[in-house]
Amino acid sequence: xxxxxxxxxxxxxxxxxxxxxxxxxxxxxxxxxxxxxxxxxxxxxxxxxxxxxxxxxxxxxxxxxxxxxxxxxxxxxxxxxxxxxxxxxxxxxxxxxxxxxxxxxxxxxxxx
Amino acid sequence: xxxxxxxxxxxxxxxxxxxxxxxxxxxxxxxxxxxxxxxxxxxxxxxxxxxxxxxxxxxxxxxxxxxxxxxxxxxxxxxxxxxxxxxxxxxxxxxxxxxxxxxxxxxxxxxxxxx
Numbered sequence: 001x002x003x004x005x006x007x008x009x010x011x012x013x014x015x016x017x018x019x020x021x022x023x024x025x026x027x028x029x030x031x032x033x034x035x036x037x038x039x040x041x042x043x044x045x046x047x048x049x050x051x052x053x054x055x056x057x058x059x060x061x062x063x064x065x066x067x068x069x070x071x072x073x074x075x076x077x078x079x080x081x082x083x084x085x086x087x088x089x090x091x092x093x094x095x096x097x098x099x100x101x102x103x104x105x106x107x108x109x110x111x112x
Numbered sequence: 113x114x115x116x117x118x119x120x121x122x123x124x125x126x127x128x129x130x131x132x133x134x135x136x137x138x139x140x141x142x143x144x145x146x147x148x149x150x151x152x153x154x155x156x157x158x159x160x161x162x163x164x165x166x167x168x169x170x171x172x173x174x175x176x177x178x179x180x181x182x183x184x185x186x187x188x189x190x191x192x193x194x195x196x197x198x199x200x201x202x203x204x205x206x207x208x209x210x211x212x213x214x215x216x217x218x219x220x221x222x223x224x225x226x227x
Contacts, residue, residue, distance in 0.1 A: 040200070048215060105155075
């Protein structure tokens, strides 16, 4: 079963605009990660936020985590056509039986 | 390029057959993970190996098995294939295991088509 659920399922914006994607999850986590996937290709790690962190930045990416609401958001600022891809949140949980559980993703289309 | 390699890139086979997918992790990574991605199920974790030992198991069918060899490469064996096994199979690697695991590096995937 999916742990993370992204919202929206699809998002279409113009170049230069900001894109916000949300992720909700159900159980306690060690960390939450965001990955990007270009069509039919491997996933690329974007950013990891630990359960005791609230916000993290990396370049044009900003991730927030609210463990009380079991939710996270990924903000991409000043989007570019090259940002067009699917974005997945993945929750890491478990101790020795640690697993990454992926949501179904948000398909972001950035129009030039 | 993540440094994780997978072969073959594409595989077309018939129902009932058996196939082997191969993965070489990034140099120095001890953990290997296998995932299945399909349109209806999304990205599903199958199994993890750490330094040759099975560490975590996900939604892996009994018809599927995996192993990690002393040189740390891994193979995923899929047998008695069904149409529903058609999917993208990804391998990923990371340096550590357990709760300390962070970023995973994904290979380009093997696209399996079962006819």
